[in-house]
Amino acid sequence: MLQRSLIAKIFLVSFLSVHVPLIALILHLLFGFETSPVPVFALILAATLIGTAICLFAIWRFIRPLHHLAVALKKYPEDKSVLKIQSSGNDEIAIVTDVTKSMLMQVEELTKKLKHQATTDFLTGLANRRWLTEQVPGLQSQAERANEPLSVILFDLDNFKHINDDYGHDVGDNVLMIVGEVVKDSLRPYDLAARIGGEEFCIVLPRTSGESALKIAERLRAAFQASYVEPLPHGRITCSFGVVQAGPGERLQQLLRRADTALYRAKDAGRNRVIGAFVEKNP
Template structure:
């Protein structure tokens, strides 16, 4: 059987039992002490003892179930308020067990939610974000750029003749190429830059605090890094990309940015691939 400290039922039963018998215990003590046994003193004693016993019982039960009340309040505020995860279990009874188990389950839910969110917003091959993630992140980046009166630029690029790599060497080699591209991008960008794979072999990079001219330099460095990469059985220089670079305008949405960047990318393809083209204020660079 559970000990008294580990059983809420046992504690409530014991308190209730003792509280109910407070009038009887008080009466016995009164009689054994030789006090007045008249009806009025005895009635008054029993009445007061009953009230005292009831108050003790209610107070004790309130103390016992107060942790359950705190748990219920915290759960009602979840998930807006994560305070339930910080609750400290009091004692070792059933309420403490329920509190600990609830916290453990919610921690697992939080971890699973993080993993699912990461999987839903991350490209599994490259480790970069995906199109959905980029769509969610861009408004905040644009708002920050507007508040700070700083430029924001976009690089759109894709792998040249990627289908030929898959057709000639198989999809495993193609996947390895995508992973190398992802690693080069991650190693080349700043912590606050945003990079995502938005299509099969198409990538997009959002560059806060970066003018169009500076974005051109970044794209050129990436172009050279891709060209210099090596992946067996492909020769050095086989992995190349074409780049379109634009600087974002005020309140320009992602689709508008991508459309302009795609125009620049198309010109880079038409210029012979493995090329960087920027389109700024109706000028090609």
Template sequence: DKGILKMYPASPDEIGTVTDIARSMLLQVETLTKQLKHQATTDFLTGLGNRRALMEQMPIIRAKAARPEEAVSLILFDLDHFKRINDEYGHDAGDNVLMAIGEAVKDHLRPYDYAARMGGEEFCIVLPGADLAAAESVAERLRHAVESRVVEPLPKGRITGSFGVAQARPTERLQELLLRADAALYSAKDQGRNVVVRAQP
């Protein structure tokens, strides 16, 4: 009511206090929103992105690569016989393995690469600016790093992964790229596991 405002005008100090409170509340909301966004797009075990985050990031990565017509490649891998690790050593050991693999992946990323845990024991790495040969080289180094990880009480060499590598076609959608990489991954399993296989062009 304007009459009440005339009778009891706010002092400059009161206006400043209200403004400070409003600013503080907005900052808290912004911080909380960022935290919720991070939780919604980050895998809590490995600290990598999750499938949802990959789906959000891939169009951005492809758009950046399209301008200079750079290659974009993808590595899809999963851990061999992971269910047996959970069955033989318990789910805590399984979680420790996933965390160790998350660290191995981070160790092999360039600043502009993107990695996600797709669910279960499956991981995906997107490599902007990398052709198929370069991606295959990264996958081979990562395969060796996975095989070298020791997570007690598992014996050394017990943790291995099978890798599928694919280079994106110019107009290929993410789902199609993932399917080709997935087919290569299953070919790696058919070849005895713990190997890297290129996707069919």
């Protein structure tokens, strides 16, 4: 009971500390020491100071874990060390510490899920436009510092509206999921891929020249055409691609506009093809 109750421990220590002078006086008299006022007063004063010190030290030891918890909670937004605090004992502070850690862990998990939902397209499992917009400027800056190329592939499904109209939205959703799986299986760990519109997708390829990006886009085009979703006929899943290589200081929106122009050239040329739009370099 005493180990599980902080209040009981504080009451016990306080009770004993308050009675230290009385205990000292009783022992003094029992052992027949001098009973004149000065020695007795000195004894009581010393015993009072000792009792007070013992009481303060014991209470400080009892509430020190609460102090550590409060400091860790104050730093929580920048420092997650509160999640590593180990509770000792079974008293109220230990319970508060364990419950606080449990609640914060739940908050962390919920935050991760919400962040994932906010930045991920639920249907394809790829990132969404918001996440891509946040990530690309950093990649462009890194590429410019390292003097490395960076390319963008923009593509969308050919006649996707006809699939929804003729076969239903469930089939259309299955097509989008297949596209997402093909993209995830085809890219390198540091490549970025996002669904940025209904049937429109964007892939950002660090350390990749425009020529290499064309080859990657062609492999994706062939992989999409080889994919099959019932009840669509074989070869029905096709995409048109626009490929560009980023120029110095070129923003994402400028890249997307150039890639979009190339994509519509692919559409006009008969769909299911890859077209690049590259800025000529000065000699």
